[in-house]
Amino acid sequence: MTDTAGTGALPVEGVSAARVLDEIRALRAADRPTHGGRLFAYVYDPGVAGLDELAQAAYAESAHVNGLDPTAFPSLLAMENALVGAAARLLGGGPGTSAPDVVGSVTSGGTESLILAVKAARDARPDLAEPRIVVPVSGHAAFAKAAHYLRVALDPVPVDPVTLRPAVADVAAAIRPETVLVVASAPSYAHGVIDPVAEIAAAAAAAGVRCHVDACFGGWTLPWLRRLGAPVPPFDFAVPGVTSISVDLHKYAYAPKGVSVLLHRDPGLRAPQFFAYADWPGYTMVNPVIASTRSGGPIAAAYATLRHLGEDGYLRLAAVTRDAVAGLADAVRAVDGLRLLAEPGSTVICFTADDPGLDLFVLVDELTARGWHTQPQLAYAGLPASVHLTVTAAVAPRVAEFGPALAEAAAAARAAGPVVLPPELLALAGSLTPEALTPDLIAGLAAGLGLGAGPAPDRMAAVNTLLQAAPVRLRERLLVEFVGLLQRPAW
16 A cells, blocks of 8 residues: 655655644654753744744745845835844944945845855955955854855954954954955854954954954844943944944844844945846846845744834843843853853853863763753864853743753763773874765764764764864864765655
């Protein structure tokens, strides 16, 4: 008898709507929890009752609207302009400010916003055969992705191992005649520290170069924290020399994914971001962003979220988040052997271990086993391995539980001891080049680490230990191969 449902996405005969939804719910059961304040990365939960339902309803209203042609769907254009205006006002632009002519575009996320910021800067200088961008090593990896995609050279600037910020003199020294863009973060994702934006923007302006502030992570929190009295340094369009800013609405604006806004100080700076093409017999194409067809769903959901929460809602959520950050920082300080890598200046907790008997990667696994999902970060260029916590408003009710859980996980990690990989495996990781990796070698490494088709193993300390032992280029290749093993067709 034929199984009409099958196990794949395309059965011979269609399946009932109820069964399809049941299947999706069953698959979702294996995911990390997106609500409840126990996941410190990837998702942003305000813990506001009814907000999900509102966003889903708004999404459904515009899911089939196409952002390709704003003249055909003026509702989407109106909502997009409203989102851009709200972001611009929050970030120091608009009427009555020193940046009255700010314009922007809604993108699918921070990576697209950063790619477009680089594209606009590159295309504004067609005279340069080999354009370059200056980015602190703490800048988001999406800048490296943009440089790779757009064939722009990347000039990394080191950060101080104590302050985790670049020296302005180093940034200025990295600017060349071919530089088209200088980058600052507010804050950097990894450590949650704000770069010296005013000084970096001044150095860029003195060289006649654009300065982009990556506020994808902090752009929707820092203004509210400042209103609450936090000592937030200048980072937005109030700073002379800042020419563009990115801010993700699917982060601390708490809109569903994926919605980001890329702002430019004036229309002339934005113009090279667009792509237009008329040299073919079809419709004349003009795209402000990378995608042509765009669903109106995410934009409508973001619009509904902002309208519903309002300024008072965001101020309240920022206050709750600020208090949660303080509580989590105290929890880290209370555990012997753990140390905050940076004093919290935004909504990030980042800590490391000074005790060689306390393996951070084992600690992360022990926290996961207790229902707390954190983000391990590998050692890099003199910076130690660390654990990153993205703190949202939904974390606040869980803060009192986290301290004991962290202490228990640290004790369990000490009892288990650091991960010990076979010496020959460590030697191999330290000596191999990416080009020397063969399919058999990759398969053997993956099998030894418990990787293969299907979900990743529950405990990842061994994988992270191997990746940390590998040079950066080999680390990248191993990640590509390991993730490739997970992404195989379901036949």
